[in-house]
Amino acid sequence: MTTTQAAPAAVKILIAGGFGVGKTTMVGSVSEIEPLSTEEYLTRASVGVDDLAGVDGKDTTTVALDFGRITVSPELVVYLFGTPGQERFWFMWNDLVNGALGAVVIADTRRLGASFASIDFFESRNIPFVVAINCFHGHNTRTAEEIRSALDLDPRVPLLVGDVRRRAFSRDVLLALVDELIEAAAPVG
Amino acid sequence: MNPYGYSPGDDEDGGTRGEAEAAGGGPDEDGGEDGAGTMVRPYTITRGRTAPERDDLTLITVLTTALDPRDPPGARPRPGRLQPEHRLILQRCRHATALAEVSAALGLPVSVTRILAGDLVAQGLLLARAPLTVARASGGADLGLLAAVRDGLRRL
Numbered sequence: 243m244t245t246t247q248a249a250p251a252a253v254k255i256l257i258a259g260g261f262g263v264g265k266t267t268m269v270g271s272v273s274e275i276e277p278l279s280t281e282e283y284l285t286r287a288s289v290g291v292d293d294l295a296g297v298d299g300k301d302t303t304t305v306a307l308d309f310g311r312i313t314v315s316p317e318l319v320v321y322l323f324g325t326p327g328q329e330r331f332w333f334m335w336n337d338l339v340n341g342a343l344g345a346v347v348i349a350d351t352r353r354l355g356a357s358f359a360s361i362d363f364f365e366s367r368n369i370p371f372v373v374a375i376n377c378f379h380g381h382n383t384r385t386a387e388e389i390r391s392a393l394d395l396d397p398r399v400p401l402l403v404g405d406v407r408r409r410a411f412s413r414d415v416l417l418a419l420v421d422e423l424i425e426a427a428a429p430v431g
Numbered sequence: 432m433n434p435y436g437y438s439p440g441d442d443e444d445g446g447t448r449g450e451a452e453a454a455g456g457g458p459d460e461d462g463g464e465d466g467a468g469t470m471v472r473p474y475t476i477t478r479g480r481t482a483p484e485r486d487d488l489t490l491i492t493v494l495t496t497a498l499d500p501r502d503p504p505g506a507r508p509r510p511g512r513l514q515p516e517h518r519l520i521l522q523r524c525r526h527a528t529a530l531a532e533v534s535a536a537l538g539l540p541v542s543v544t545r546i547l548a549g550d551l552v553a554q555g556l557l558l559a560r561a562p563l564t565v566a567r568a569s570g571g572a573d574l575g576l577l578a579a580v581r582d583g584l585r586r587l
Contacts, residue, residue, distance in 0.1 A: 249494075252492075252493050253576070283473060304540070318580070413585075
């Protein structure tokens with residue numbers, strides 16, 4: 243039988259943050275499927291030579307993309323994409339950001355610096371985002387205010403503290419993002 | 432990572448129209464030595480093409496098979512030459528599937544999948560639904576969409 247049913251519409255949300263901070267874990271905790279992984283080949287031709295500084299003598303390199311899916315309704319599917327953590331791959335974020343509703347930046351209080359660049363990236367591109375402080379290790383000894391200040395975060399950017407392994411927390415982080423988007427989209431008044 | 436053990440000789444059967452493909456029959460069967468598939472240069476599968484002819488197939492473009500040439504009588508004859516990967520995509524997209532998912536399922540890089548899917552779209556075998564426009568430049572996502580996403584998340 244040939245498929246004739248209408249395809250669902252798709253949107254995506256990006257999950258960013260430093261290496262090993264829990265991006266794929268968060269995708270997995272809310273996704274209805276096991277996180278999938280695919281890879282993209284990047285070539286010098288497509289990125290410009292400067293961008294591959296540090297990838298010595300290679301004309302191509304690969305970047306892994308992990309992603310998951312939440313079927314909101316038969317008509318609408320949300321894809322969650324973990325973005326490559328290494329800074330040298332960020333030139334490809336332009337592709338990723340295209341068509342994204344917004345982003346989640348995950349940070350670890352022991353290595354807040356690892357998430358600065360993600361925050362800068364979304365701020366500079368005017369992409370709505372929320373910050374999730376991941377307490378995998380139960381090591382969080384700082385208050386939300388201290389973290390906010392350390393990240394030099396705009397007071398309007400939501401910041402949540404929790405464990406991204408927990409589905410309820412990851413869901414709340416995504417809800418915080420969507421609530422922000424709704425507020426921003428709602429008519430003033 | 433490539434479960435289909437593609438071997439470059441497989442793509443020359445385009446003229447053997449009607450040859451029993453035995454859907455589900457193993458693309459693996461003639462895959463050669465262990466791991467041979469992963470040794471194939473990825474762009475061999477695309478016959479050397481490294482860029483798609485169309486640039487509108489994004490990671491979350493939803494693909495749906497419009498017509499599988501293996502469909503029973505009544506279907507048009509198989510147009511052009513389809514490679515094993517093309518057939519796998521058509522098989523996979525009988526249920527609407529995002530490009531990224533197809534890529535993951537086939538163990539092919541996104542860029543290669545994009546080129547192959549583009550071939551099928553060009554032949555009218557595959558339908559592509561572009562992602563919803565949410566860019567701020569074009570007014571952002573609409574409230575109805577956002578409310579639907581919120582409701583969906585709340586049900587998690």
